[in-house]
Amino acid sequence: MSALLCSRKGCREPASRALLWNNPSLHLPERRKVWLACAAHEGYLADFLRARGFLSEVRDADDIPEGAG
Structure with missing residues (x-):
């Protein structure tokens, strides 16, 4: 499995969260x-x-x- 990397543009650091x-205007609620x-x-x-108003939850990256997705 490849390392999970930060989604911030230009960042290549390992993700921890x-x-x-x-x-809600594009995606079903679930x-x-x-x-x-x-x-x-x-x-x-x-x-x-x-x-x-998009953030639902923050978890550990391995959870x-x-x-x-």
Whole structure:
């Protein structure tokens, strides 16, 4: 299995957190997309999603639910 890397543009650091999100105007309520975050970018990515009302949950990167993505 390859290493999970941060989703922040230009970052190639290993991800430690998974941000589960959903855009209600595009996705069914049960659908969860995943952005991965390193420690340095977790706050930035979470704030971006939270400001738009998209952030659903934050988990450890090794605890991504089956079918999310």
